Amino acid sequence: MEVNKERVEEILEQYDFRQDALVPILMDTQNLCDDHYVEEETQRYIARRLNLTYVDIYEVSSFFSAINKAPKGKYHIQLCDSSVCRINKKDIIEEYLEDVLGIRVGETTADKMFTLEHTPCFGACDISPAIRINKKVYGHLTIQKVKQLLAELRGAKDE
Amino acid sequence: MNKTRRLISEYFDKYTVTEIDKYIDLGGFSGLKKALKEGPDFVIDSIQKAELRGRGGAAFPCFKKWTSAKNRPEPVKYVLVNADEGEPGTFKDRDLLAKDPYRIIEGLIIAGYTTGAKEGYIYIREEYDDIRRQMNEAIALAKSRNFLGNNILGTDFSFSIKAYTGAGAYVCGENTALIESMHGNVGRPRVKTPRVGERGLFDKPTMVNNVETYACVAAIMNHGWEAYANQGLNGHKGTKMISLCGNIMRPGVYEVPFGITVKEIIEEIGGGTRDLSLGKFIQSGGASCALIPYTHFDTPYTYDDFKKKGFDIGSGSIVVANGNVRVVDYLSSVSGFFEHESCGKCTPCREGTKRMHEIIDDLCLNRASDQQVNRLFEIADSMMDSSLCGLGQTAPTATLSAFKHFKEEIMESVTK
Numbered sequence: 001m002e003v004n005k006e007r008v009e010e011i012l013e014q015y016d017f018r019q020d021a022l023v024p025i026l027m028d029t030q031n032l033c034d035d036h037y038v039e040e041e042t043q044r045y046i047a048r049r050l051n052l053t054y055v056d057i058y059e060v061s062s063f064f065s066a067i068n069k070a071p072k073g074k075y076h077i078q079l080c081d082s083s084v085c086r087i088n089k090k091d092i093i094e095e096y097l098e099d100v101l102g103i104r105v106g107e108t109t110a111d112k113m114f115t116l117e118h119t120p121c122f123g124a125c126d127i128s129p130a131i132r133i134n135k136k137v138y139g140h141l142t143i144q145k146v147k148q149l150l151a152e153l154r155g156a157k158d159e
Numbered sequence: 160m161n162k163t164r165r166l167i168s169e170y171f172d173k174y175t176v177t178e179i180d181k182y183i184d185l186g187g188f189s190g191l192k193k194a195l196k197e198g199p200d201f202v203i204d205s206i207q208k209a210e211l212r213g214r215g216g217a218a219f220p221c222f223k224k225w226t227s228a229k230n231r232p233e234p235v236k237y238v239l240v241n242a243d244e245g246e247p248g249t250f251k252d253r254d255l256l257a258k259d260p261y262r263i264i265e266g267l268i269i270a271g272y273t274t275g276a277k278e279g280y281i282y283i284r285e286e287y288d289d290i291r292r293q294m295n296e297a298i299a300l301a302k303s304r305n306f307l308g309n310n311i312l313g314t315d316f317s318f319s320i321k322a323y324t325g326a327g328a329y330v331c332g333e334n335t336a337l338i339e340s341m342h343g344n345v346g347r348p349r350v351k352t353p354r355v356g357e358r359g360l361f362d363k364p365t366m367v368n369n370v371e372t373y374a375c376v377a378a379i380m381n382h383g384w385e386a387y388a389n390q391g392l393n394g395h396k397g398t399k400m401i402s403l404c405g406n407i408m409r410p411g412v413y414e415v416p417f418g419i420t421v422k423e424i425i426e427e428i429g430g431g432t433r434d435l436s437l438g439k440f441i442q443s444g445g446a447s448c449a450l451i452p453y454t455h456f457d458t459p460y461t462y463d464d465f466k467k468k469g470f471d472i473g474s475g476s477i478v479v480a481n482g483n484v485r486v487v488d489y490l491s492s493v494s495g496f497f498e499h500e501s502c503g504k505c506t507p508c509r510e511g512t513k514r515m516h517e518i519i520d521d522l523c524l525n526r527a528s529d530q531q532v533n534r535l536f537e538i539a540d541s542m543m544d545s546s547l548c549g550l551g552q553t554a555p556t557a558t559l560s561a562f563k564h565f566k567e568e569i570m571e572s573v574t575k
Contacts, residue, residue: 065327
């Protein structure tokens, strides 16, 4: 989404408009977005303020996994598909999530509530199979637990 | 008998980040005080006698790296903690940072003092964002007690630390890529002359070590090198933090003595596999390392014994697979990981990781041909010979080791 210029200025100031702080600047700006995505206009604004070109920004943002390339649902679900979670049967969790959300991995629900994606290992192998929802880690997953988790997130929507 | 050790991990769960006094009461920062009193040469002498090796995976003797950093003539140099832990199956740095943040800070200050650096950086992977926040809190508290800042503990040594965030790129664990990303650039490795030890962060000499290495140095300075060395079994020195996971009853981070066998780690520390079988294979050291079949589970966990057999201690991860795991399925996740994480700069790695993954996925579906298998070996050869950095050079290791130890099973997946 487009971010309020004053908020972007605050972030830029916090990093003294340093070009080498581009990655954290983009990440902090992304954290302000409900859809976890800094859209082009804001990226161009950041480029101008840092004396960079839009291509410079694009190169960096397209390289790093943590900087999103497209808008995500309100809840960004990242399912680990590395070796350990595969051994611990993440496929069962994946099938259930696809089924219950009615989307495939890589897609967002029509109501923009959930995006389901694969992600490489995020270091929660001791509680595998694990997912991250908006960066918070949930582990020891069972279908029951995922069901409960989704119900809680959906409930939060109604508040 | 409990086979684990508590030296590097001695303060785990004994204090929280706000309780710096508790850390001090437990004996924290006494390693730093000893270093400040005895001087840089004493530090280097201690880690040499402890035979400490770098814990990032390459196992380079620490005293050599620290000595050359110390001998750099430039007035400005940096010390850096590589906390971009990203090997699938590895999470011991997560616990070291989260459960004992002050020990990492202490190790880094000792490194600054020893090498003559006035600034230290901690590069923490994006996935550990909470830990980075906590680390900032710890840095502020350490500064308020004059363990950081100007004239530390009344000496003329001044030092500061900044925590820096990664952005979800495994390749940034490679030192040159890590530093590129800290410059605000795309995190792609560069050709390694000059090395980062000569020209690294902001073009200054930069000594980079893994999180655990700094924790080890702080422990060695605190208790003396003998105390550390004596923790090992059968003449091997010291301990190693391992991340035990996969099909295992008690997954987690453990500190084990060098010299313990793989079997003891699986059965006595990990409680055995979940189906109570022996286990079929483990992958030790990370995705870039060899598979160890159950027939070699009696191998002692030491750098030398592992190296002799083509295995790796690497990052200290141990992923256990039981009999239900098909080798080709496991290789698919490993090769898929490398395809995802290849930075795309050099052709052998960018194309090789992709094609290897394709062929292995065909094997998973029982539709790969003999020709494809031969092609797999050709691709692996070119990747190892001509990739720019360690990622591409070691990406085929697991697959090649699997063909060595489980050829019969894999060939069952080849169409006749």
